[in-house]
Amino acid sequence: DAVIWLEDWLKRYRGTLLLISHDRDVLDSVCDHILHLERERATLYTGNYSAFERIRAEQLANQQAAYEKQQREIAHMHRFVERFRAKATKARQAQSRLKALERMERIAPAHVDSPFHFGFRPPAKNPHPLLKLEDCRAGYGDTVILEHASLVINPGDRIGLLGPNGAGKSTLVKLLAGELAPLAGARIPAQHLAIGYFAQHQLEQLHPEHTPVEHLLQLDPTLGEQAARDYLGGFGFSGDKALEKVAPFSGGEKSRLVLALLVYQRPNLLLLDEPTNHLDLEMRQALATALQAFEGAMVIVSHDRHLLRTCCDELQLVSDGHIRPFDGDLDTYPAWLEQHRRGMPAAPARSEKVSHETAEDRKRRKREEAERRARLQPLRKRLARCEAQLERLQSSRKSLEEQLADPALYEPGNKDRLTELLKQKAAIDRGIEDQELEWLRAADALETAQEESTHVG
Numbered sequence: 001d002a003v004i005w006l007e008d009w010l011k012r013y014r015g016t017l018l019l020i021s022h023d024r025d026v027l028d029s030v031c032d033h034i035l036h037l038e039r040e041r042a043t044l045y046t047g048n049y050s051a052f053e054r055i056r057a058e059q060l061a062n063q064q065a066a067y068e069k070q071q072r073e074i075a076h077m078h079r080f081v082e083r084f085r086a087k088a089t090k091a092r093q094a095q096s097r098l099k100a101l102e103r104m105e106r107i108a109p110a111h112v113d114s115p116f117h118f119g120f121r122p123p124a125k126n127p128h129p130l131l132k133l134e135d136c137r138a139g140y141g142d143t144v145i146l147e148h149a150s151l152v153i154n155p156g157d158r159i160g161l162l163g164p165n166g167a168g169k170s171t172l173v174k175l176l177a178g179e180l181a182p183l184a185g186a187r188i189p190a191q192h193l194a195i196g197y198f199a200q201h202q203l204e205q206l207h208p209e210h211t212p213v214e215h216l217l218q219l220d221p222t223l224g225e226q227a228a229r230d231y232l233g234g235f236g237f238s239g240d241k242a243l244e245k246v247a248p249f250s251g252g253e254k255s256r257l258v259l260a261l262l263v264y265q266r267p268n269l270l271l272l273d274e275p276t277n278h279l280d281l282e283m284r285q286a287l288a289t290a291l292q293a294f295e296g297a298m299v300i301v302s303h304d305r306h307l308l309r310t311c312c313d314e315l316q317l318v319s320d321g322h323i324r325p326f327d328g329d330l331d332t333y334p335a336w337l338e339q340h341r342r343g344m345p346a347a348p349a350r351s352e353k354v355s356h357e358t359a360e361d362r363k364r365r366k367r368e369e370a371e372r373r374a375r376l377q378p379l380r381k382r383l384a385r386c387e388a389q390l391e392r393l394q395s396s397r398k399s400l401e402e403q404l405a406d407p408a409l410y411e412p413g414n415k416d417r418l419t420e421l422l423k424q425k426a427a428i429d430r431g432i433e434d435q436e437l438e439w440l441r442a443a444d445a446l447e448t449a450q451e452e453s454t455h456v457g
Contacts, residue, residue: 002165002303003023003026003303004334004337006026007025007026007029007030008334010026010030011029011030017030017031019031022276022279022280022281022284022304023303023304023305023306024049024050024281024284024306025304025305025306027048027049028048028049028050029048031048031049032046032047032048033045033046033047034047034048034049034051034052036052036056115236115238115282116234116235116236116256116282116283116285116286117234117286118234118235118260118263118286118290119290119293120263120266120290120291120293120294120295120296121263121266122266122295123194123266123267123268123295123296124192124194124266124268125192125194125268126155126268126295126296126384127155127190127191127192127193127268128154128155128190128377128380129152129153129154129190130153130154130155130189130190130193130268130269130296130297131151131152131153131176131187131188131189131190131193131269132151132152132153132186132187132188133149133150133151133152133175133176133182133185133186133187133188134150134185134186134187134188135148135149135150135184135185135186136148136149136150136175136182136183136184136185136186136187137149137182137183137184137185138168138171138172138174138175138180138182138183139171139183144183144321145168145171145321146168146171146172146175146318146321146322146323147321147322148185148322149172149175149185149322149323150185150323151176151316151323153176153269153297153299154297155268155295155296155297155380156295156296156297156380157297157298157299157314158297158298158300158311158312158313158314159297159298159299159300159312159314159315159316160299160300160301160302160308160311160312160314160315160316161173161299161300161301161315161316161317161318162315162316162317162318162326162333163317163318163319164319164337164340164341167318167319167320168318168321169273169301169318170199170273170301172318172323173197173199173271173273173299173301174199175187176195176269176271176299177195177197177271178195179197192268193268193269194265194266194267194268194269195267195269195270195271196262196263196265196267196269196270196271197262197271197273198258198259198262198270198271198272198273198275199273199274200273200274200277202258203251203254203255203258203278206246206254206257206258207246208245208246208247209245209246209247210245210246211242211243211244211245211246212232212237212241212242212243212244212246212257212260213225213228213229213232213242213243215246215257215261216228216231216232216260216261216264219261219264219265220264228242229242231260231264232257232260234260235256235257235259235260236253236256236283237253237256237257237260250278251277251278252278252279252280252283254278255275255277255278255279256279256283259275259287263290267296268295268296268297269296269297269298269299270291270294270296270297270298270299270300271298271299272298272299272300272301272302273301274301274302274303275287275300275302275307276302276304276307284304284306284307287307288306288307288310288311291310291311292310292311295387298311298312300312305330308330309330315328315329315330315333317336319340375449376446376449379442379445379446379449380446382442382445382446383439383442383443383446386435386438386439386442387439389435390432390435390436390439393428393431393432393435394432396428397425397428397429397432400421400424400425400428401425403421404418404421404422404425409421
């Protein structure tokens with residue numbers, strides 16, 4: 001809420017403003033010129049940050065190598081957009097995320113020269129549900145921060161937490177992470193729950209005398225130094241940087257290292273508490289892109305509205321000691337916040353009746369949730385099978401394309417081999433097309449069942 005207040009104040013400020021920020025929403029709303037510093041040169045662009053990205057993309061496209069890389073980045077983001085479009089509901093938050101993903105596709109070409117490129121490996125296991133909170137009370141000593149907190153987190157859930165500063169968002173994340181025991185109620189983790197928890201205090205838990213490579217090898221001693229350096233290079237620790245001690249690292253470098261260690265452990269539930277605080281715009285963009293392909297669930301607390309828009313399709317409001325769904329979106333949230341400050345009724349937050357339900361109500365609700373999960377589980381498994389098959393087919397196609405790129409294959413003596421590879425490629429292309437159609441059907445069936453289940457519940 002402090003960021004929203006500052007943005008509003010800066011828009012009304014009548015003097016000259018020179019602003020350094022990693023928050024693209026603030027830059028878009030407040031600035032009418034962007035000064036870009038690169039290779040010891042400063043270039044002034046007219047327009048806000050989004051306008052700068054468009055112009056920058058066009059400039060890079062004039063270089064052939066950059067243009068080819070742009071096309072790969074566009075195709076990469078386009079897959080996320082189309083996949084989400086196929087399963088997005090008409091709910092306001094889902095549509096808001098769809099628009100944000102479409103925008104990410106448009107601006108992808110402006111970030112082809114980013115030094116950050118990484119992705120999440122699939123979780124080893126993805127149990128359903130991953131984690132449940134049942135009527136929890138949370139706090140510190142005699143100070144109660146949250147009452148009647150109930151939440152069920154399933155694979156694929158992408159939850160953003162909203163609420164005034166001090167309302168208990170970080171407390172809720174600590175409760176989910178198991179770092180804070182409930183004062184009442186129950187926290188029920190799945191047997192194979194693997195949490196990736198990012199919070200600012202973890203930056204201080206890095207060993208100052210150890211290098212990034214040493215930190216990673218402590219997690220996986222079998223990895224080997226070169227493989228560790230290759231992995232860390234995607235997080236900006238290239239060359240000798242991967243072998244430097246952590247002690248003098250900046251806040252941004254430490255944040256990148258903590259994220260690198262978190263990503264490497266293949267979590268199935270991400271709990272991210274202000275992950276972008278020390279990150280520059282390029283690393284924020286890389287993180288938002290990587291999160292699109294994450295196959296587990298995530299809960300995010302962040303002042304970075306771009307990150308929430310692109311990664312979350314469900315918003316939960318933490319306020320007045322309770323957690324409840326938020327019916328608005330990030331564009332209506334500032335109005336809710338202003339109403340809350342003034343003590344006025346805040347319409348977008350749903351009824352708190354769950355917070356005051358009786359024991360019989362809770363018992364009935366749990367039974368209905370169990371029945372709903374049982375109905376949806378076969379459809380979720382069908383969708384997961386489709387995605388796994390698509391991954392296998394796409395991997396096979398990539399391997400064939402690499403073989404077909406060998407010039408020696410087109411010599412007269414290799415005609416039979418070439419014919420066989422082309423036949424295999426055609427068969428795999430048909431298989432991918434069929435599997436994508438099956439994936440769309442499975443996603444549609446799951447969405448329909450979820451909507452029906454919601455109406456019944």
